[in-house]
Amino acid sequence: MSTFLILQLRPETAASDDEYAAFLAKGGLRAERTHRIRLDQEDLPADLDPRDYAGVIVGGGPGCVSDDAATKDPVEARIEAQILSLMPRITGDDVPFMGCCYGIGILGHHLGAKVSKARYGEPVGSVTCTAQPAAATDPLLADLPRRFDAFVGHKEALQSLPPGCVHLLASDPCPMQMIRYGENVYATQFHPEADASGFATRIRIYKDRGYFDPSEAEALIEMCRASSVEVPQRILANFVQRYG
Template identity: 40%
Template structure:
């Protein structure tokens, strides 16, 4: 079988390792089946698309909407590398799942407006599938309404024609979308369970997602959340694309 590629940008070693472990656990992939590149530490370099079943871009403390002059040299490099990667991903209609930071990155690549209008503090929210989401190959097995963890400063506020919105929440109109047939993104975090979300809240208490004094109250509230349905996104992504080439565009019709 062909492995998947996980791309992350978390600078903290413990949180980065926990993130990779969470993706392994919830996709059902072994570590050797989910290759991992920390592009905050080293340039992404070339990606051999034929060597992978698909690519996952994880969340990040980086933000698309922050003015360029406030971004570090590392963040600017990461943005350039991801833009080049997405040029090829979209051209190939290659299996791709972007999470949180990923939705802003892919959205901006497609010309969406990414700003602070629909940011959500760290919490569990109720997410509803749109009509398109209810019949989407990746999401159609999810409940029409489910809980998921969120925590983001920015979100998509204007959607271009190339994006099909698949899920929404009362406080954030674009919680999931698709570009083409195989390029997906979620604003919510399908890789987080209650324990890992609590750890993430503690790790990023001083990063502007919420008031640091609220951390314990946030953790207490989310202990009652049931986000198991959101985890299905990862399992379905692997099921849909593992070791197959069903995603390859249909061959052009032959004359005669």
Template identity: 35%
Template structure:
């Protein structure tokens, strides 16, 4: 195993993928060479995951609940399930975000539905008692702000997982499962400005009213997201 981390990209849009990699790099506090970029949309999962100290999985416009999936999306979901299994078994430390929490929830036998969407912008998130004691989430304030934008969510914490964070709109914001896997519904990596740039890519994707872009962007820019960055720095430290 090396000290390098792996970023797994699930975004078809190359501009958004490159920016997300940069956000994770900055949030983790590592150099360019220490965060390897793997495009899972176009390349299958590498078979040597154990050589990385840890793996972070970015978001995606895909949804677990999508009714009509291409073969490319189905293959990507299978690869993410394989990665989740490696985290559950403790073969590599993994952090799934956004779309990824749906993949892990389904793998664990939980239910993902469209009943718990969340607006685009800052959201207040609360740690559970287990969250305050968790080796990763325990570094955070009991209440903190993170950026969200999603159409689906877990109905409840899946079997075998430990709920770490929640809020009123989304009952499952984060959990830990198995030996070395964490999953978040919120986005821990972007700054407010990076999130606004991502919004521009997905302006017509139905996450918010495209005509209200400037208003939503102004609200996003009011967000203070130091706590999610602390989460990533801690993940990098634990992985090292």
């Protein structure tokens, strides 16, 4: 029960490896305490049970839950279906879960909330998150500042709080920055594992994926390097400490 299942969606090896290294470093994990699955390369084992792990961590990726199924990239569609196949057991049994960026769309979609590009997308960079009243007693957030900066960059977002969820963090551009379902199922719109170096890697890799004008890549990297983003990493560390 001390092993964490880490599910990754990024088909670019450099981005996937950097994200995995960040989960280890920022979460305070050793590689031997993780079961890493790159869903772009392999399917979930048929007998995988999320209850066999201390917790499940889902990384980010270039796919969008709200993309039209008829035109969705086949690999992204397969990844989405595989993660969604785990969600009934995760939410039904309140299995510790941390969905990062893409993960909040997966959780919201599973719970019946609208995930859309209509509103609340955020450009690549840092944004100030503000604690909502429930954050004061949440075990992952109680020792954190009420306001802090986090790295974001997403086209789609939750359009409202999913049924049964607790609202924990918000930003001015995007109200649903962190939510909780039950006692142990969490998701963030921001990237709790990201630092400036890791975000620079992602900016270079995804500069042609429609998040920003490719000509702005180096300026965005410099903006991230000038940002003070340290608190979100404590959320990931608190998750690992609480459940590991």
